[in-house]
Amino acid sequence: MKKSDVLKVEGMSCSHCENAVKSAVGSLDGVENVVVDLKCKNVTVYYDDEIVTREDIISQIDDQGYEVV
Numbered sequence: 001m002k003k004s005d006v007l008k009v010e011g012m013s014c015s016h017c018e019n020a021v022k023s024a025v026g027s028l029d030g031v032e033n034v035v036v037d038l039k040c041k042n043v044t045v046y047y048d049d050e051i052v053t054r055e056d057i058i059s060q061i062d063d064q065g066y067e068v069v
Helices: 015-026 054-063
Strands: 002-010 031-037 042-048
Touching: 002 054, 015 031, 015 042, 015 054, 042 054
Parallel strands: none
Antiparallel strands: 002 042, 031 042
16 A cells, blocks of 8 residues: 655755665665655655555664664
8 A cells, every 4th residue: 555654864964864865765665755854854755565664664764874763
């Protein structure tokens, strides 16, 4: 089923951070789109929850050195 989640992510401050998160999360099977808002520290992920879980997405963000709060 298609869904979207908005995750609050600490530690992002520049375009490099934005690109790292977009690339990491976007590489997951089932993720359709990733929108990073540096100002609000939000990452919005559009995905198919039958293919990828919220926990998988959070793990990818954590692996890049950022903290989902």
